[in-house]
Every structure is written in C-alpha cells, then in structure tokens.
Amino acid sequence: MRCRPVALTSSRPRQRGAALLTAMIIVTLIASLAAGMVWQQYRAVQIEAADRARAQSAWILQGALDWARLILQEDAKQNRNKPVDHLGEPWAVPLAEARLSTFLAADKNTTSNDDGPEAFLSGSIEDAQSRYNLRALLGGSTVPPLEQRVLERLCSQVNAPPGTDAVIIAGLRSAFPAAASGASAPATSASSTVRNSGPLEPAGLDQLSWFGLDPDTIKRLQPYVVLLPKATPVNLNTASREVIAALFDGMNLAAAERLVQGRKAKPLNDITNDAAAYLPANALAQATAARAAVTSSFFIVTGRLRLEERQLEQRSLIERQNLNMVVLARERINQLLDR
Helix, strand or coil, rough: CCCCCCCCCHHHHHHHHHHHHHHHHHHHHCCCCEEEEEEEHHHHHHHHHHHHHHHHHHHHHHHHHHHHHHHHHHHHHHHHHHCCCCCCCHHHEEEEEEEEEEHHCCCCCHHCCCCCCCCCEEEEEEHHHHHHHHHHHHHCCCHHHHHHHHHHHHHHHCCCCCCHHHHHHHHHHHHHHHHHHHHHHHHHHHHHHHHHHHCCCCHHHHHHHHHHHCHHHHHHHHHECCCCCCCEEEECCCCHHHHHHHHHCCCCHHHHHHHHHHHHHHHCHHHHHHHHHHCCCHHHHHCCCCCCEECCEEEEEEEEEEEEEEEEEEEEEEEEEEEEEEEEEEEEEEECCCC
8 A cells, every 4th residue: 555645735925925914014114104204394394484484473563563663753753842643644654565575675676586475564553542432431430421421322323232331331340440439549458359359351442342242342333442541532633523423412423524524634733723613612611631632642553464375463552652652562363364
C-alpha cells in the first residue's frame, strides 16, 4: 500500500497580506498626523493674521481719533475770541470713504500697484449737544415739568410706544438716585444701598434697554437724545428741527425749520439777539444758558474701517476742555457686511 504525500499549505500569502494591511494602517496614521499638523499650522497662520489685522485696525482707528482731536483743538484755538460752534466749521464736514492707501502712499501711482487687501476709511464728528441731554431730567428731587414735556414731545415725534417717556424717567431716576435727589455730596452708605438695589447706571443710550425699552424704540430716539456725563445745553446752531421744536413750549416744526434755514446763512452768535428773531416770546424766556447755547463741549467721533467683507467701527465720546481733548468713552463694533 502506497501513501500519498500530503500537500502543505504555504503561509507566505497570509504573511504578505498581513504586511500589506500593516503598511496601509501605518500610511493612514501618517497621513492623518500630517493632515492634523497642516490644519494646525493653517489655523495658527489664520489666528496670527487675524491678530495682526485687528492690531493694525486698532492703530488706524486710533490715528483717526487723534486726527479728530486735532481738528477740534484747532477749532477751539480759532474760536477763542468768539466761541461759536456751527455746522459750517471744518469739524462738521464728514470724511467720505476713501482707500486707505491714498492716505499712506507718497505717490498716488503706488495705489494702483498695491497687491494687498483693499481697506477703506471713513468717519465723522458729530456735536453731541445737538441732541437733547437726558441728564436734564435729573436736576432735582422732582422732574422739572418743562423737561418732562420735552421728552414727551420727542417720544411723540418718533412714534414711540405710549409710556416710553415715563419708563425713561423712572429708570434714570432710579439708576442715578444722588443726581435725582439733587445731592452734591458723596453718597452715604444708605444711598449706596439704594443705588445697588436699583438698575445699573447706563453709560450710553444703547443701555436704556436695561429699563425695558426695545431696540427699535432706542433706535428711533437715538438721533434726538443723548446721555452725557453731566447736564449740558442744546446747541441751537447744530440741533435738528425736531430737537428745537421739542425744546421749547409753543415751538412747532415750522418755526424750528425757519431757525435751521436761517442759521445756514448766518450762524447764531448768541441766544439773546440772534435767536430772538426765530423764537416765540415764551420760548425765548425758556432759552436760558442751562438749556440753550451756541457752543459745544461734547462731540461724538465715529471712525469706520472697511476691510474686504468686514467693517470695524469705533465711536468715541470726547469732551473739549479748553484746548484739552479728553476721551470719555470708546466703543468698537465689528460688523460682517452683506455681499
């Protein structure tokens, strides 16, 4: 009887398959690690570019603010002998949007060869005292009736919801208890307790939402009212007709429009003589130095930097103290523009 040889199955194909699978796993791991490293490097470059752009934008807007301060300082020097602020002065001319390279390049021909991203700068200086200062509602233990009527008329002109004036008055007097009571001395511990229990003190008009006002109402009131650190008169040379009409009893929009048109030809130099030609007799009696003036000390400087699809806006509140321009507040808003 003859025995047949048994064929042994070779293990080499299996070993080759395992080696190929191991190699594929190693390649996959290396590719994943390499992709992760490339992504981290890309993110690091993006973050660094964003930080650099943010720093450059901040410096550019700071330069624009310094430029505005210089303009206001020069205006103060020219008005030393005759202090009058009106819309015909250089500070009131807005800076139209222009390519930033036109300010930085010594030769205009270099702007067309600039391969970097296009950046555009614009800005304006607005007289903050062209608006009605809500601080006038805090001048005593009770709200001055005349000032309350002014706010009522302004709210009516912008079609604000009924009771908006009452909400603003109650909120302000609750947030500023010392000013509302007419106290000039530092707050005692008792008054501090009252302040802490009430709403926070708003630093600007946008924060009136803390009192329960909706954003649409605040947006409607914004062109006509302002909240400054101290009580200020309204500058009749820069105020809108709506503010002038609301400021005085017996003054309507038609009479206020005559004043606005008249000051274009000749700015008001004083309230007693020049404004008397436009104000009714009872309104002229209300035009005290604390309520109406022809000069201003507070200005709102707005600078805008547009870079590709984004716009960075900086708003600064400046108080002009003789020749010293003091920045009291600063706000930056980063916006994504629609394409």
